[in-house]
Amino acid sequence: MKLYSLFLLMATATVFSPGPGVVMTLTNALRYGMRGTFGGILGIAFGALVVAAVSATSLGVLLAASALAFTILKFIGAGYLVYLGIRLWRSPAFQLAEQSAHEASLGKRFLEGLSLQLTNPKAIFFFLSVFPQFIDPGKSYSLQFATLVFTYSALVVVIHCLYALFAKRAKAWLTSKRGGRTVNRAAGTTFALFGAALATARQ
Structure with a gap:
């Protein structure tokens, strides 16, 4: 498996x-407490497995055999990450919407x-254009695929649990204009940098 650290x-x-x-996890934590978030978190993680299986399996096989397809999709993926970074940087401050419990x-x-x-375009595009490029065609495809997919799903569980754990403490900061803008700009910068890194990756 190549560039696993970059994938991580x-x-x-x-x-x-x-x-x-993230909004679902935070709002569930604020409404129901830590235990009330587990169902949604597990649903999001399992959804990642489904999206990966549908989006990346056959596409990954194609990319392993086609250098041209790899190159085209590599720049599409890099462009998408840069676009996402710019959009996050310029978007209004991230805030939790008040919803009825x-x-x-x-x-x-x-x-x-x-x-x-299953309807999250960020996850769908990640598995379509970014995910397959971390597969080494010279090694077992199924083992690499399973490792990357379960890594992503495990990250969903861990990170969303951290969001839920600190939801009450972070609420005031996240819902402030300054805090929301900081979140967006930090994420935007990160995506733009990863887009540049992906554009220079080699098959």
Whole structure:
């Protein structure tokens, strides 16, 4: 497996960045406490497995056999990361929306997290254009695929649990204009740098 450390950093930044999944975890933590977030977090993590299986399996095989396809998709992925970074930098301060609380079972929260991840363009594009480029065509594809996918899903669980754990302490800062802008600009800069790194990666 090649550039695993770079994949780990990019996947961490992707999961950490503000988005629907983060908002769901934070709001569930503030409504129901730490235990009330587990269903949604597991749903998001399982959704990542599903998206990866659908998006990256056949595409990864194609990229392993085609240098031209690798090059084209590499620059598409790099361009997308830079675009995402610029958009995050320029977007309004990230804030938690006030939503009415509702009781929900573990299963219902799992389904909410799953459906959210299955329709999340950030996750879909990550697995389509970025993920396959970390596969070494000279080694076992299935082993590398499983390692990368489970790494991503494990990061979802760990990072979202950290978000939930510190939700109450971070609420005032996250909902402030200054805090929200800092989150967006830090994430935006990170994505732009990773886009540049991806553009220079070799097959």
